[in-house]
Each structure stands twice: as structure tokens, then as C-alpha cells.
Amino acid sequence: MQNRILIVDDDIKLCRMLSRYLAEFSYTADSINDPTKVEDHLRTSSTSIIILDVMMPKMNGFELCKRIRRTWDTPVIILSARGDVEDRIAGLEVGADDYLPKPFEPRELVARISSILKRVEIKPTEQTAPSEINHGRLAADTRTQRAFLDGIELELTRAEFLILFMLMRNPYRVLDRDKIFNELKGLDCDAFNRTVDVTVSRLRTKLGDDPKYPRFIKTVWGEGYMFVGEK
Numbered sequence: 190m191q192n193r194i195l196i197v198d199d200d201i202k203l204c205r206m207l208s209r210y211l212a213e214f215s216y217t218a219d220s221i222n223d224p225t226k227v228e229d230h231l232r233t234s235s236t237s238i239i240i241l242d243v244m245m246p247k248m249n250g251f252e253l254c255k256r257i258r259r260t261w262d263t264p265v266i267i268l269s270a271r272g273d274v275e276d277r278i279a280g281l282e283v284g285a286d287d288y289l290p291k292p293f294e295p296r297e298l299v300a301r302i303s304s305i306l307k308r309v310e311i312k313p314t315e316q317t318a319p320s321e322i323n324h325g326r327l328a329a330d331t332r333t334q335r336a337f338l339d340g341i342e343l344e345l346t347r348a349e350f351l352i353l354f355m356l357m358r359n360p361y362r363v364l365d366r367d368k369i370f371n372e373l374k375g376l377d378c379d380a381f382n383r384t385v386d387v388t389v390s391r392l393r394t395k396l397g398d399d400p401k402y403p404r405f406i407k408t409v410w411g412e413g414y415m416f417v418g419e420k
Contacts, residue, residue, distance in 0.1 A: 191215065191216070192238070193235055193237050194216050194217065194219070194239075194240060194302065195220075196208065196221070197221050197224055197239060197242060198268070199222050199223075199224075200242070207240070207295065210295045216299075219234065224245050224248040224250070231261055236263050237264075238306060239263055239266070240266050241265055241268065243267060243269035250280075251279060254267065254280070254284050262347055266285065266287045266298070266301060267280040268290075270290070277384075281348065282387060282388075284348075287301050287305060322358060324357055324360065327357070329353055345395065352392060356406060356416035360416045361417065362415060362416075363409045365412055370384070370385050389406060389414060392406070393405075404417070404418065405417065
């Protein structure tokens, strides 16, 4: 099935340019210039990934991303002229999968789209890792992107779930920040390293885990993180 891209930007010329460019790589693109219409579109149309501008009238991209995450786990790439580290972290904290500052090279955007789609694609023939993992009180299922603690579902963003599943899949093995980030983003960018720490901190809060006396995620100073939950 052909991947469908949704471009959300009030810049009509940019939407047209990106749609034409993405078509060269066999992507079909829809575009919406009014952010208040995005949720209705998602309810009625199949969307593989969302490219979302930040500075828009009526609703900014950060707020829209939060609204999307309440219902959908469709990957989101945020585009913004505000490219400093704090804004990038803010974008990832509201649930975006990646953040690309304007101006950008369209080819780089295509590379990031391809990387994210490969990561989230579930191939039935792949048997390299279990789809469901249970560690005592904690369970996670990569097929549904859902995790449960004592039978109660945790409200996790995509990044939080992927980090949790990665750690649970490698118990008592230290995973450094670069490995975690590269698996999440498929990129190598020092500016985003802090994002891993921010995401782990949010994940710990949702798990009720004290970093000083960890029941699930232990910080190995100078190295990374390790899952210590019991089987």
C-alpha cells in the first residue's frame, strides 16, 4: 500500500512544492492549510505520517501535535523556523517523532520520512524480537504500542513507548544515549542527545519510578540507562 503523507502548513506554496517533490519518491501527499481541520481528516483518511508546521493561525503546531497524540499514534515530523534546541525539545516532548528546522533540504525531509516509516513498519516475516514482553508488573506490546503497569494502561508517547520497549527487551544491559537516540530517530545529532534524558524522565514519572531507588529504569552514570525490573 502506498504511503500517504499529510502536510499541515498555512504556506500554500510550500505545500504544493512538497507535494510535487514527495511524488517523485512515490509518496502521495494531502495538504491542509487550516490546523483546525486536521482531526476531521485523520478520522476519515488513512495517513502514514504527518508533516506539521509550528507557526500557524488558529492553532500552533505544538498544540495540534498534543491533540493528535490523544487519539492517534501516526508519526509526526515538526517543521519550524524556530530551530533552537529548546524548541526542538519542546516539539519532541509534545509527542513529535522528529523536528526539522526551516529552511531545510527537501531531500533530508524525505530521508527522515523514510527512516521513520521503516522503524514503525511491522513486517510479519520478521521474527527477530518478541512483539510482547512481560516483566512482573509491567507489560508492553509493540504491535499495539501499548504498555501496562499492574494491568492499567500507561499513557505514553511514541518515543516513551519505544524507549521503554527497548530497555525491557535488553534487561540488565546498559544502553547508551546514542544507541537509544539512533534507534529512535535514525539520526546522529548531538543537539538532540538531551531529548533522551527528558523522555526517560517523563517515562519514569508515568511509571512512578524513583531514579534514586529504581524499580524499573536505572541510570548508569556516564554510560546510559538499564532496565532492572524483575521477570
